[in-house]
Amino acid sequence: MDLIITKHDGWTALTLNRPAQKNALNTALLAAVAGELGRLAMDPACRAVVLAGAEGNFAAGADIGEIADKGSAEGATDPRKAHWAAIRAFPKPLIAAVEGFALGGGFELALMADLMVLGPSARLGLPETNLGLIPGAGGGQRLMALAGRARATRMVLTGEIIDAETALAWGIAAYRAEDALAFAGDLAARLARRAPLALMAAKRALVAERGLALDLEREGFEALLDSEDKAEGIVAFREKRKPEFKGQ
Known part of the structure; x- marks a missing residue:
């Protein structure tokens, strides 16, 4: 089972459970998260949800195998867009x-959550430019809103991965705890x-977004799916070497 659902008194835990892939978000897992959140949205017994990952990782990115052969035409009709929208709408x-x-x-x-709790081992980043891509689900915009333009630009352009202490200091996370799940x-x-x-009502007011910026970010992601640099980035990732980008 790729998604473990654990009900508690008044709240529910959803655990991403693909530990062999460091809980990478393939389309099936993303659909399961979106579908379960849709059901929990209608369940009056559930008033809050915790998202976590199994066996020591939250989620180490998307499933590279799904992106490797995907072009811009497929990206424009990708079912993942609807799944991301459903998660945003929770x-x-x-x-x-x-x-x-x-x-x-x-x-x-994690950036779509209203509150982020980081454990000591947490490592956060948007390394998509290493693959010839950019964040495709609004991560750049959400990170900029939390950490500011300079820090978001630094992370998106360089692919820098930061630790829990840095994320807390930058305002990305609300809490740091020795046991993130228990907290x-x-x-x-x-x-x-x-x-x-x-x-x-408070959440609706706090998460009001600028739709145009999010749309532009997604359009950029989809356009890059056809680039030679994206193909080189995927191959280099699989071969565990540095990519040689040509700007094509």
Whole structure:
């Protein structure tokens, strides 16, 4: 089972469970997360959700195998866009408990949470430019809103991976805890005791987004899917070598 669903009193934990792939977000797993959040949105017994990853990592990016042969035409009709939109639309408090790697699409998923809790091993980054791509699910825009333009630009352009202390200092995460999942569970339980309508209204106000910027980021991602640099980036990643980009 790629997604483990654990119900608690007033809240639910969703655990990404592809440990052999460091919980990389393939389309099936992303669809499962989006579908379950859709169901939980309609469940009055669930007032908050915790997202976590199994066996020491949150999610080490998208599934490279799915991206390798995908061009811009496929990117424009990619079902992942609807799954990301469904996750964005979840109306209740969403908490990301991050241990280990949260990279690329994994970090974008964590950035969609309303509250991020980092454990000591957390490592965060948007390394898509290493593959000849850019973040495709709004990660650059969300990171800029949290950390500011200079830091977001630094991370997106260089692919730099930062640790938990840096992420907390930059305002990316709300909390750092020795046990991120336990802390996130306690936080979810506290939120579940608060007024649910007020929490949902507060979330709507806080997450109002600039749709144009998000659309431009996605369009850039889709266009790059046809580039020779993207193909070279994928091959170099698989061959564990540095890519030789030609700007084509």
